[in-house]
Amino acid sequence: MPRAGLDPAAVVAAGAALADEVGLDHLTMGLLAQRLGVRTPSLYKHVNGQEDLNRRIAALAVSEAADAVGSAVQGYAGRDALAAALRAFRAFVLRHPGRYAATTGVEPTGPDDPMADASRRLFGAFRAVLRGYEIAESDVDHALRMLRSLCHGFATLQGAGGFRWSADVDESFEWLIAFADRGLRAM
Amino acid sequence: MPRAGLDPAAVVAAGAALADEVGLDHLTMGLLAQRLGVRTPSLYKHVNGQEDLNRRIAALAVSEAADAVGSAVQGYAGRDALAAALRAFRAFVLRHPGRYAATTGVEPTGPDDPMADASRRLFGAFRAVLRGYEIAESDVDHALRMLRSLCHGFATLQGAGGFRWSADVDESFEWLIAFADRGLRAM
């Protein structure tokens, strides 16, 4: 029997891709094994069960989101930077609903957790956006939480099929960007 | 063997309560049956499996949320109404994390679905809040989606243990209310 040549990174990448395809709640060890051309128990040589797999997919997702937002923001400031960041974030979530869903409820276990580093990078990107606005130092954390809530809420609701009725969803998102910009400017 | 005297409403209520206690993903048919003093298969006389149970819990949750927001808003207008609505919504989600979690991804199947009615009531409450602001008719849907995203995002992130770092979460939420008020006022 030939080796499949797997390693943890390959398993996690395939798991993330599969989660995007079939939805995180339909991601099963058996399905993932099948996708990788291997029997289910073999996966346990690379990840420590489903919870561990979920953690790793989450870390990958946050890291990718940080890259996406970080590079989208490059070269912009103020409203342009805000719009670029929010659009990049939403695009990432809609493009990768499964792996993004894996991030909810996962918190870094310690400072050496790859998740912690990825989170820091993602927050750093948003924090940089806020530098284009005149916000009191004491308000920055509140503003960050607000932006995160806005992004997370909109993207997950859209991904879950909320927003059914008439108005155009992209238009709503652009409206939301304008709203956030006005609100941040009027401090 | 004495009858337990269950009916669908009792099963759903117990399921919702249990979901709040142990988390929606740890809500199991076996655990629910045990809580009700009955064997697992007996539940199937009242609900059509887990998916149906989830749907019904979701409908209950949205209905209760609509009641909570609706009555919190009574007698207020403008910023006070906005603050009351957002606080009531967040309080509901934090108080009932399990049943609220059941609502994500559940959409009404038809106009006769109890979920549809509950959703309409909840949206009606928020729509009433927006009447206290001068918003163009064409912007109302966008504003509703924004408010929903903000509430949903903040409450679910907090419930999932996001917002770990320093700043006080209640303070952030009050800041968010002020932010939303300013943004809606400055149209």
Add this chain to the structure above:
DNA sequence: CAGGCTTGGCTAATAGGATTAGCTTTTGGC
């Protein structure tokens, strides 16, 4: 190049949860 250790894959077995089938008893209406 042989031997051996580590690694990655496999089969078989265990355990838990959802669901269905089919039986039995209660209970409300006559």
Add this chain to the structure above:
DNA sequence: GCCAAAAGCTAATCCTATTAGCCAAGCCTG
């Protein structure tokens, strides 16, 4: 009191995660 529907129950099935233990492949060393 009788009967049909409703509400429980046991037993059985299926699916998924996970563990145990076996075996081959591939590398590293001599």
